[in-house]
Amino acid sequence: MTWARKVLSIDRRIIFLLVAVGVVLPLLRPLNLPITVTPRVQAAYDAIDALPPGSKVLLSMDYEPDIMAELFPMSVAVLRHCFKKHLQVIAMTLYPAGTGLGQRALHTAAKAEGAVLNKDYAWLGYKSGFQVVMIGIGENLRGMYPVDFYGTPLDSIPVTRGVNSYRQMAMVINLSGSSATDYWIQFAQGRFHAPLVVGCTAVMATDYYPYLSSKQILGLVGGMKGAAEYERLIGILGDARRGMDAQSLVHLIVALLVIVGNLALFVSKRAGEDLGGRATGSMTR
Amino acid sequence: MRRGPLLVTFLSGAAVAALFFIPNYKAQAVNNKLLEWTLVVYAFALILGSMSLWNSHARKLKVRAEGWPFSLVTLVSLVVITVLGIWKGVDEGSPVGRIYNTVNSPLASTMFALLAFVIASAAFRAFRARSVEATLLLITAIVMMIGRVSIGPIISPHLPGITEWLLDVPNLAAKRAIAIGVGLGAVSTALKIILGIERSYLGRS
Amino acid sequence: MIETWIAAFLTLCVFSFLYRENPFYRFAEHLFVGSAAGYLLAVQWNSVLIPNVWTPLVHGKDLVVLIPLALGLMMLARIWSKGAGIARWSIAFYVGIYSGVAIPGYMQAQIFAQLADAAKPWPAGFAGVNAALVFIGLITVLAYFFFSLPHRGIHGVGARIGIYFLMVAFGASFGYTVMARVSLLISRVQFLLRDWLHILPS
Numbered sequence: 001m002t003w004a005r006k007v008l009s010i011d012r013r014i015i016f017l018l019v020a021v022g023v024v025l026p027l028l029r030p031l032n033l034p035i036t037v038t039p040r041v042q043a044a045y046d047a048i049d050a051l052p053p054g055s056k057v058l059l060s061m062d063y064e065p066d067i068m069a070e071l072f073p074m075s076v077a078v079l080r081h082c083f084k085k086h087l088q089v090i091a092m093t094l095y096p097a098g099t100g101l102g103q104r105a106l107h108t109a110a111k112a113e114g115a116v117l118n119k120d121y122a123w124l125g126y127k128s129g130f131q132v133v134m135i136g137i138g139e140n141l142r143g144m145y146p147v148d149f150y151g152t153p154l155d156s157i158p159v160t161r162g163v164n165s166y167r168q169m170a171m172v173i174n175l176s177g178s179s180a181t182d183y184w185i186q187f188a189q190g191r192f193h194a195p196l197v198v199g200c201t202a203v204m205a206t207d208y209y210p211y212l213s214s215k216q217i218l219g220l221v222g223g224m225k226g227a228a229e230y231e232r233l234i235g236i237l238g239d240a241r242r243g244m245d246a247q248s249l250v251h252l253i254v255a256l257l258v259i260v261g262n263l264a265l266f267v268s269k270r271a272g273e274d275l276g277g278r279a280t281g282s283m284t285r
Numbered sequence: 286m287r288r289g290p291l292l293v294t295f296l297s298g299a300a301v302a303a304l305f306f307i308p309n310y311k312a313q314a315v316n317n318k319l320l321e322w323t324l325v326v327y328a329f330a331l332i333l334g335s336m337s338l339w340n341s342h343a344r345k346l347k348v349r350a351e352g353w354p355f356s357l358v359t360l361v362s363l364v365v366i367t368v369l370g371i372w373k374g375v376d377e378g379s380p381v382g383r384i385y386n387t388v389n390s391p392l393a394s395t396m397f398a399l400l401a402f403v404i405a406s407a408a409f410r411a412f413r414a415r416s417v418e419a420t421l422l423l424i425t426a427i428v429m430m431i432g433r434v435s436i437g438p439i440i441s442p443h444l445p446g447i448t449e450w451l452l453d454v455p456n457l458a459a460k461r462a463i464a465i466g467v468g469l470g471a472v473s474t475a476l477k478i479i480l481g482i483e484r485s486y487l488g489r490s
Numbered sequence: 491m492i493e494t495w496i497a498a499f500l501t502l503c504v505f506s507f508l509y510r511e512n513p514f515y516r517f518a519e520h521l522f523v524g525s526a527a528g529y530l531l532a533v534q535w536n537s538v539l540i541p542n543v544w545t546p547l548v549h550g551k552d553l554v555v556l557i558p559l560a561l562g563l564m565m566l567a568r569i570w571s572k573g574a575g576i577a578r579w580s581i582a583f584y585v586g587i588y589s590g591v592a593i594p595g596y597m598q599a600q601i602f603a604q605l606a607d608a609a610k611p612w613p614a615g616f617a618g619v620n621a622a623l624v625f626i627g628l629i630t631v632l633a634y635f636f637f638s639l640p641h642r643g644i645h646g647v648g649a650r651i652g653i654y655f656l657m658v659a660f661g662a663s664f665g666y667t668v669m670a671r672v673s674l675l676i677s678r679v680q681f682l683l684r685d686w687l688h689i690l691p692s
Contacts, residue, residue, distance in 0.1 A: 012406040016508050019405045023679050033435035065393035069677030096533040100385040103377045126537040128327040131591050132320040139317045147541050186595035202670035206663045210461040214607035224673035243676040248436035250672045255427045257409040290582035297583050301590030322558035323587045328538040329562030335527040336569050355520040362524030370532020391497040392522035395504040401675035418657045425661025454620050458627025459659035468600030475589040486585050487578050
């Protein structure tokens, strides 16, 4: 058996083991690789940092536990930044399973920065409907949220008193792992012209560069790397920063696997045998 | 018996689309009311999904289909959490809040964590430079994977700049075109639905 | 803490799938489905049905709220094959609203705003070169997606160039997708090593 054939017929559980080792080793023995802040995350940070103290910010944490690894550290970092700046945060979620995570992020950040419920932040909780909620907030906040998550009327909460729509909010921050971000751009920003900062999963991050160019969004925090950069900017050591060494090593492993797989293909072609593998192929064929 | 629902679709869709352009406060009050109603109907649509799940597993349990004890696990957990949630609420300190942190959250995140292994295995087995286009995709992916993480600048100080350029120029161009195409498709589909040309959402007659 | 041990056990049940499918994984999978559906129902009740239906109806005496309540209950009739006709009215209302909302939303944010940004004058210098490339990329990718005409001649050349732009974009997306998936795994391993085994510092 040629080496190419041996390499390509390797049991996938060996690959799983390589990935597992690539994650565990740097967590046990941190490499402390430096984290450089990218312009888009810097822009998001600067937009929030420029808000005067006392400004009201709508934070929508639209994600569920499946992607909490990327968005939970991001939520905590953004919330801690808002609390450090003495911004008043009105938090909500458009996903039912995001209710627990949103609460947890608020409690974690509030505990770290000494923020107080109803005085520094309000937790509106979940509402169904995506677009209708976004438009509804723009027209009449109390029509969508008559009370907060705990059943308190919004007029009784200092943070939400006098807030009827986006007009009374300095910014909307959306942290999402789904098409909810597209709707925030269409409705909160497009229709009601609310300044918008977006945090999203790495899978989606590349899709929002057109909106950065057109200034429909002011900044973009993408994935766990974006969360790590944000943590660095606000000077905290959170889970995202701690995970970056492992991220680097596993990326190297995956890149090497791809290169080795292609080398094996190249060698086998030179030797006159085609060892298959599902090709990406040409889009024009 | 679809004329009535088709008329409802037309009226509700046309009303909301038209009310976007009418700033009059009475018109906007109608708009707000329609949106508040939709919020409630959406909630029932999600409840319908859970009922459908119940039916599917209850059927398996009834006929003792293969894997029926696992269906019992699904049904019991669904009932227990629903009843507890309605009775005691879903706050972080409530029983359901604790179950959420202990069961839902770890299970959901671990299910998706499996994808890390799958993507590595798939990249090794299937990611082949068999054509010019595939080679371009592969090289960009490798540059992005290395350039965007902490080790990138150590391998080459130019990598972060190259990845920024790739995102800001070719990626932006392609994603902009896709966004415009998707927008045009969404608008045409929405128009077809409102005008009754597209009727598949009503199911079979 | 017992809850951490339960969470760790369930995490390992799911990870056991990497070796092969087994009853522990299936148990975890079915528990996930049931608990997620139950949590969804509980949240709908507490966050939507009580504040937006029950409270206005019972305490606010707002009878208008009976309309969406009726529409919602009609939607549930879908679960029975004979109820499909009743459910159509609710579905029609709901689909109509979302279709109506989509038209100005997509047109404004995804079509007009993006075309407006694409039509801006190109700056001087290297930024101008980049802007020109973005413009060329936009036109050629749109040319590729225009399937009503065969990809021949000028259109064919444009479409081919568009494919190259698309491949770069998809390559960038793939690189980021790997980043996303690996992040999910890192988080779970952090939980196991820190919260469960206390090997890592909190």
